Amino acid sequence: MKTLSILIGLVISANIFAQDQQIIKGEIVDLTHSFSEESVYWVTAKEFQLEEVASGLTDAGFYYSANNFTTAEHGGTHIDAPIHFAENKQSVDLIPLENLIGTGVKINVQDKALKNPDYLISIEDINNWESKNGMIPMESIILFQTGYGKFYPEAKKYLGTDKRGSDAVKELHFPGLSVEAANWLIGKRNIKAVGLDTASIDHGQSKDFATHVALMTQNVPAFENVANLDNLPEKGFQIIALPMKIKGGSGGPLRIIAIK
């Protein structure tokens, strides 16, 4: 009984101690590409532009630098809010933060996808992950590593074309998530969000954007142009994905990190 009391005492002390300490522990991995004039944008979208307003010593004697910028909501590492492809669904400012923070899972399909730029991630790919790692926890955030992230921002390899404009759309070749796998993840695992290391959750050759529509009709957002997936394990990490809070926005710049 004495041992029991001492041990309970130790456990309680540890908990009290924990309240004063960093609760968020672990290595932080930045899964975000920086925004610059090199950032990858959809071939028809307005690209990121920085305009210098000030840079240097002021008359008052202090140093000062500041810029303006212009961008499409959808470019670089960004989020697609449900309203991007589903009428009356959540705009980016209304996505519950609980859906953007949670247990992460990485499904690596690069062995197949790097051989086939039109590759569609399948239910079988998800089943293979579960055979090895156990069931995907309910309400997880699922990240797909296609391997194309390593080509960013080289458009020719990353998107399949370095042309721009509406004529370039038909030349887009990069992997994406099949609509069947998207529906399976929503129906069977009640996922919070999905992300991947390509420019779109639908593959480059998609004409109907069926995966976007399937996800977003169910208020599931998508993270696109996610960086550094190489640095994540298959499981055992948390995702924190905080988008710019644009009122009524269909998406926007995203800072996404993992704690592993």
Place this chain on the structure above:
Amino acid sequence: MKTLSILIGLVISANIFAQDQQIIKGEIVDLTHSFSEESVYWVTAKEFQLEEVASGLTDAGFYYSANNFTTAEHGGTHIDAPIHFAENKQSVDLIPLENLIGTGVKINVQDKALKNPDYLISIEDINNWESKNGMIPMESIILFQTGYGKFYPEAKKYLGTDKRGSDAVKELHFPGLSVEAANWLIGKRNIKAVGLDTASIDHGQSKDFATHVALMTQNVPAFENVANLDNLPEKGFQIIALPMKIKGGSGGPLRIIAIK
């Protein structure tokens, strides 16, 4: 010994269990104002503008909405990166994420500041907090509640003027952090970052921006136009502040949340 073994067993089981569960627990508080044409910007800065690109049913049969936007880096809820006021210090993309995530402290000075729009937060205000709550943990993130957050985005009450342009600068009246208190927090408590519910960490009437210079010379970033500080306790919460990752940026839109 048997009791010991069982208890050690229980503790180990609990830890393993924890790895599969949500590590980030607690209520999420969004400390971010949404960006819109109402967002508060410095009187000389380019304001937020959203341009609709698409909104409605496409010829292909699916719904689609998307926008472009233009903004100054410094407006709405945003971060000042050290390079904003200190040459060769960190730009926003280079601020270590460890400095933007950590134990939060809220120092409420609204009783004094609401009576005096030129109020300067003092070392005494910090000492008062510590007398009541104990020492500020080293490497904390300090948020000051001036009470002016409740006026956002009403410029006349929030900034002291609803005029715009360089002539309006002299009419800015809102509280800020004194340079003495900033230096004390850096020197004595090795703070990671500071934030507040006004448009600038220097008070409205500042001419030399000495608090910005003091902080940023030491690579301490500042969060401005922080929202919802009413919803935080004085201590016992964590801050996660993730800015848009603008290469070389002097600051940018910030999504800042607390876990309490």
